[in-house]
Amino acid sequence: QGYKYHQTTKHLQKLTDENACFVALDSSLCRNLFQADTCHKCQEGWEQNGPQCYYFSTDELTWEQARERCRRDGADLVKIESEDEQSFLIQKVKDKMVEDEDKFWIGLTDSVTEGTWLWTDGSPLNKRFDLGQPDNWKGENADGEDCVRMAEISRLGLKGWFDKSCTAPQKRICEKSAETGR
Numbered sequence: 001q002g003y004k005y006h007q008t009t010k011h012l013q014k015l016t017d018e019n020a021c022f023v024a025l026d027s028s029l030c031r032n033l034f035q036a037d038t039c040h041k042c043q044e045g046w047e048q049n050g051p052q053c054y055y056f057s058t059d060e061l062t063w064e065q066a067r068e069r070c071r072r073d074g075a076d077l078v079k080i081e082s083e084d085e086q087s088f089l090i091q092k093v094k095d096k097m098v099e100d101e102d103k104f105w106i107g108l109t110d111s112v113t114e115g116t117w118l119w120t121d122g123s124p125l126n127k128r129f130d131l132g133q134p135d136n137w138k139g140e141n142a143d144g145e146d147c148v149r150m151a152e153i154s155r156l157g158l159k160g161w162f163d164k165s166c167t168a169p170q171k172r173i174c175e176k177s178a179e180t181g182r
Helices: 002-024 027-036 063-072 083-096
Strands: 046-050 052-056 105-107 147-150 161-164 171-177
Touching: 046 083, 052 083, 063 105, 063 171, 083 147, 083 171
Parallel strands: 105 171
Antiparallel strands: 046 052, 052 171, 105 147, 147 161
16 A cells, blocks of 8 residues: 555656646756656667757758758757756767867858847747857858857857858757657
C-alpha cells in the first residue's frame, strides 16, 4: 500500500514538473527533467539541451541552403530564446570551432527590412539579446550582410553573433524538439 502511494506521488510530481516546464519554460527545470527522462531523446548526431535537440554541421552552405537542409531533417535553423540556451550553444560552438572563420548560421535575418532582425518563424529578436556586430558591411557582397552566424564570444565581449552575407558558405546549427516515446 505504502509503495503504491509513493509511486503515485512520484508520478504526480513528474507530471507537475512537466507541466511547469512547458507552461513557464523554466529552462533549468526542463534541462533536469528531460536529461533524466529517457523518454525524451535526440537521434544520433544531435545534441540535447532540455527538451531541444541541436545539430552542428561540418559542411558549409549558404543561409538559405542551410535552412533547407535543417528543414529536410524536420528542424529549422536555431532560434535562441534564453540565456541558458545561448550559453549552451556558445560552449558547443567553442568546442567545435577549428579556426576563427569557423562560424555557424542561426535562424536570424534582416533580409526583409534592413535593421529589423527576425527569426525564421517571423518573431522579432528579443531586445535583451544584443546582436553584437551588425554592420551590414558591403565589401564582400553589394547586398550587405543580412544573415547571422554564431561563434565563440570574442575578447571584445560580444555576444558571439555576427552578421554576414547570406550567400557566404557557413556551417549551421539546426534545432528541433526532442523525440518522445518509450
